[in-house]
Amino acid sequence: MGGKRIIEGMKEALAISRGDLPAGTYKVYIPENIDVKAIRENMGLSQASFANRFGLSVFSLRNWEQGKRQPDPAARAYLKVIEKAPDIVIKVLAV
Numbered sequence: 001m002g003g004k005r006i007i008e009g010m011k012e013a014l015a016i017s018r019g020d021l022p023a024g025t026y027k028v029y030i031p032e033n034i035d036v037k038a039i040r041e042n043m044g045l046s047q048a049s050f051a052n053r054f055g056l057s058v059f060s061l062r063n064w065e066q067g068k069r070q071p072d073p074a075a076r077a078y079l080k081v082i083e084k085a086p087d088i089v090i091k092v093l094a095v
Contacts, residue, residue, distance in 0.1 A: 030077045037065040039083045054082055054089060 040050040051058040063069040
């Protein structure tokens, strides 16, 4: 029974990634909390380099890392994409 659900989930994920499912038929997960410092450190970047590379404010980045503020949902989603696919984000943002 569990294997069937996994296969169905993978088929659905593939359909979503291809754009075959209309919006509203699946839920987008945006994490409540995100460890911005860990993402940056795993990439081996300083705060200034990370902010510059991904178009973020150094001021905001510092506040997030120090726990003074939380990124809004859009920033958390963007940071999650950076965490999972930084090369793609860099390629898309390259001029």
